Amino acid sequence: MVLGRGTGLFVGAMAVACMMLVGPSAPGGGLFGSSRPAAAVRDVVPNRVMTWNICNPCEEGNVDRAAEIARYAPQVIGLQEACVRDVEKIRDHLERLHGLVYHVQYGMVLRDRGRCGGWPWSPGAFGQAVLSAAPMTDRVSVEYPDGGSEDRGYVAVTTTVGGRPVRVFNTHLAQRRQEAVRADQVGVLAAAVGRHDRAIVLGDFNAVPDAPELTRIWAQAADTDPRCRPSSTGTCEVTTDWHSKFDYVFLRGIAPLEHRVQPTPYSDHHMLYTDVDPS
Known part of the structure; x- marks a missing residue:
């Protein structure tokens, strides 16, 4: 026709x-x-870094986790209690739904089907992850000699924050009531941090600021909050639902500008981000 x-x-x-x-x-x-739709494209904040223990096992959606991160659009994000599959989905949602494109590096210490799913012969990987809008190099993943009741470690990368290269560490220390184990873990971490003139240390330390086991990291770096110090006179904002400060952004050779602790319904840890002056 x-x-x-x-x-x-x-x-x-x-x-x-x-x-x-x-x-x-x-x-x-x-x-x-x-x-993604052109209207969704946006830029990260180039001098902003964030740490967030995303809670695992928890029945939370990665769409919601990505939306929480996108609200603040940090240049660098350190996630703890992270499964590779979840991080992949979070990164995908950040790009497709929010126009934020990140590279990712992992520091996995467990292969745990109970936490991360997968087949019995191929369980999911669990640990830390670093997302960065700039490329990352020189990745090092270290498992602590003694993880305590669960394997723990740190991942370190070199990336760009505020237009300047910086070494970024992301860690998760042993669970509460394991002070001696955490002290040994901090010793390993602090020795690595001390080899760099400029470093950012993100993570869930499972200890309050004046805990003796954190002494060696305090000797290498300062908390992003100038009021928060390892003494009873310090004033530190809580970062967990049980009203303790366990989450930190430690800075070495980098000045803080401002920070924010943001409670979220999607984890028992609050989001902590800070803007820094890399010069």
């Missing part, structure tokens, strides 16, 4: 209208294969 010119224009207009009503069918979620 041959259509007249007017009929052909009508059919073409209807096809476009149907595409607009039905929406895109490309795998990336956008018309003609676009990965």
Whole structure:
């Protein structure tokens, strides 16, 4: 059947209208294969770093976790209690839903099906992850000689914060009531941090600021909050639902500008981020 010119224009207009009503069918979620709508594209805050224990096992969605991170759009994020599959999904949601593109490096210390799913012969990997909007190099993943009741460690990378290179560490220390174990872990971490003139140390230390086991890290770096010190006279904001400060952004050779502790319904740890002056 041959259509007249007017009929052909009508059919073409209807096809476009149907595409607009039905929406895109490309795998990336956008018309003609676009990965995200142009309106969603945004930039990270180039001098902002964040630490967040995302809670595991917890029944929280990675879409919600990504949305929480996107609210503050840090240059660098250190996640603890992270499964590789969850981090992959969080990174994907950050890009597709919020226009934030991150590289990722892992410091996994456990292969645990109970925490991270997977098949019995291929359980999911569990530990720390670092997301950075800038590329990362010189990754080192260290498992502490004694993890306590569960394997623990740190991951370190070199990346760019505020336009300058910096060594970033992300760690999770032994669980509470294991002070001696944490003291040994801090010794390993502090020795590595001390080899760098400029470093940022993120993580869940499972200890309050004046805990004796944190002495060696305090000797190498300062908390991002100038009021928070390892003494009874310090004033430190709590970072957990049980009203303790366990989460830290330690700075070595870098000045803090301002910080924020943000409670979230998606973890028993609050989000802690800070803007820094890398100069």
